[in-house]
Amino acid sequence: MKVFLKKNIKPRIKNGHPWIYDNEIEKIEGNVENGSIVNVFNHEKYFIGKGYLNTNSKIRVRLLTRKNESINKDFIKKRILAAIKRRNTSEKTFRVVFSEADNLPGLIVDKFESYIVIDITTLGMEKLKPYILESLIEIFNPLGIYEKSESSSRIKEGLEKISEWVYGRGPELIPFQINDIKFLADTKGQKTGAFLDQRYNAMILGNFSKNKICLDCFSYTGNFAVHMLRAGAKNVILIDYSKRALEIADEIMKLNKFENYELINANAFDFLKNLDKSSKMFDVISVDPPSFAKSASNKLSALKGYKEINLRAMRLLKDGGILATSSCTQVVSEQEFISTIIAATNDSGKIARTLYRGGQPFDHPIVLNIFETNYLKFFLLEIEKIRY
Template structure:
């Protein structure tokens, strides 16, 4: 089956971006199976690549390769081996496949010690699922493979959400270690169960946590706070809206032998405002909220939300306190995020001194040709009052 693009296709496609939208296609020769593999050509009938097609999606074709090669098990294995070579790691827990960044648009694969959790977001990858499983089993011989395909994007692709063990079985809470700490990936929790993308950024707190009173807001299962305790924090408050997440925080703290902490279930915006009213201040505050917007139409409200939460965090920091602040909202740029922090500092009469800039780790690579692969922004700041 052949897909021919319009004459004036955008440079985005020619320069390596894998997405082809419905309005960029001139014609289709043959009747391809929905989710099946098609050859893609430009207006002059020059071969551009091969990918899968989905008539349910505005992203009509996602290119998997720029070569005239067969898309099957050997191809999938090649992509996995390329990704492993790219990571070149001896870590036991890391992201194996990061969708477009590893030339497998629609697939996420995380390795937690001896278990694999995968997320399939597109019909085309669903059609290749058996090949993917065969390759994972061959390369990793895992104790179990859990599929966590429950994102809303599946519905747009014409797929039902699914969550469950698809190879052997394992615990509901998958144990793994990170930076000398014991954690659990929650198969009933967010995304693939645990976030691996902040594990290098949290290390920047090592020199600032000892003997400090700390807050981990939007903590989920406590990544930042557990590291603060590891680095010698005097006391840590964990805050999240999810009771289940806080229950797992308690379990992780017990596994690591930590006792000098407390947990709060509630809305971080409200709780931080309450801390300010009651003059409860911290030496170190981490805020790592979920994405505030997926679509450009929601960007304005996302910018407002980030400013508000950073402003409230600054207000409850002691003078010269440390703020670890993050954004995983892809549509907000680095410059916009810095401007948000600057603006919050101005409104609270604070100087915001950048001590460390962080982003995605090596196993979450981003491709400059594919803007959508770059999402994580991290800043470690010293917050100083302009006037005492």
Template sequence: MKVYLKKNIKNRVKNGHPWIYENEIEHIDGTPQNGEVVSVFNHEKHFVGKGYINFNSKIRVRILTRLNEEIDKSFFEKRIKEALFRRNPKEKSFRIIFSEADNLPGIIADKFGDYIVIEINTLGMEKFKNEILDILINTFSPKGIFEKSESTSRVKEGLQKHVGWIYKSGPELIPYKVNDILFFADTLGQKTGAFLDQRFNALSLKNYSKDAICLDAFCYTGNFGMHMLKFGAKHVTFLDYSERAIEVVNITAKKNNFKNYDTIIGNAFDILKSYDNNSKIFDIISIDPPAFAKNANSKANAKRGYKEINLRAMKILKNNGLLATSSCTQVITEEDFKNIIFSAAVDAGKLARVLFRGDQPYDHPYVLNILETKYLKFLLLQLENMKGV
């Protein structure tokens, strides 16, 4: 089947972006089925690439390759081999496949120690699930593979949600180690169960955590707080709205023999506001919230949310305290984020000194041609009072 694009297609497609929207298509030869692989041509009938089509999606075609090659098991073997070349083979826990960033739109696969968790979000990739599973099994010999395909985009693609073990079996909480700390990926939790993208950014706290009083807000399963405890923190407070997340935090702390901590279940905005702003409580605060915006229409609200939560954190930091602050909202750019933090610091009467600027790790690569693959921003700041103490 052949798909022909309109004459005035955007440079985004010409320059390597894999998404082709409905309004960019001039006509289609034949009647392809949803999820079927099609060949894409420009208006001059020059070959553009091959991808899978879905009439249920506004993203009508997602390009898999710019070469005129067969899309079969050997194709996916090549793609996964290419992805692994970009990874560190010495690590036991990392993201194997990062969707568009690894030329495999619609699938994410995370390796947690001896187990793998996959998330499939598109019909086109669903049709190749068995081939991909075979490759993952042959490559890694995992003890089990868990599928956690429950995103809203999957429903839009005409697929039912699917959560469960699809190869052998394993525990509800999957153990894995990062930076010599035992963590757990929660099969009942968010996304693939744990977030691997901040494991290097957390190391930036190593030289500052000893004897510190710390807060890990939006902690989920406790990445930053566990690192601070590992690095010698005097006390860490874990804060999250999810009872389940705090349950996992308690299990994780116990397994690592960490004792000097407490937990709070609640809304981080409300909890931070409830502290007496005249009492500077914490030496270090980590803020790692979920995405405050999914699209450009909610960008303004996201900016307000980021400023407010960072301002509240700054107000309860001791003089020269540290703020480890993050944004995983793709529509908020690095420049946006820096400006938001600057504005919050000015309102708090603080001088914001950048000690470390973090990014996505190599197993979460971003492609300059595909803006959507760049999402994570991280800053470690020292906040100095501009007036008084």
């Protein structure tokens, strides 16, 4: 089972990127079943590496290794152990495996204290699932492993969506703590149930929230809001379109014994637009929307969305107020995101002073050779009126 690449292809693959597209392949030798491991060679028949193949995907092959080694349980376990060593953490809750960034494309593993949630997005990784589960059980001895593989990419890969306990059992809402705050990961919610990538950014925002009137837009289950309240915010309003997310946010607030908050089930764009017509103003506003674009073809609309939501937030801030703004849209670069913020300040007659510039935490590593691993942009901005 061999895959031969074309002669005139970009040096991307040679320089470390694991994806091989359909138009980069010259020929495939052998009767290869989708999801199977193949050996990849360049046009001169020089060995490039091993990966799994899927002819239903534009990304025909995802490389797992550049060595001529067996892809078995021992291989998977070594990869997971390497990812754990790379993180060098004593935290009980963290992202264990971050797909391509940890040389395991198609696999996400989040650990929430005694429980683990996995997300498998590709057919090739699905076929390796028995090895993944065995390895995680041996390494962590968890009380339960929940598979939350619900990405739309699974349909393209020829897979059904899965949301169930695949080892042991556990609660629908998995309890865990970060930054000494109690949280709940929702097995029926988004992604793996909780967003761990913003935990340090939220902690930094808390430092600017004491005695402040705050607004958390796209709050989901309240990561930013809870950190602001923990730091002494006077009041926080949480806005999210998901009623269930707000119900769980309410549970999290009660776990932490917070009372000075309000939950509003609404579209954040519409809510801010309506607030703009009132006289209500805020000291701190967090804007952390979901990804606005999954592909480069939708980048323009994503940039328009970022400009609009940041402009509306700026109009609702008191002079000298704090805007915490985020983008998790991978196809939008940091510079493009900054440009949309500048455009919003120009339209609102304000300036934005950077107080903190954040991104992904250590357990969401960025491989510089694989730009797709770099997605999260975060800024804490002091918004000031321009006085003439």
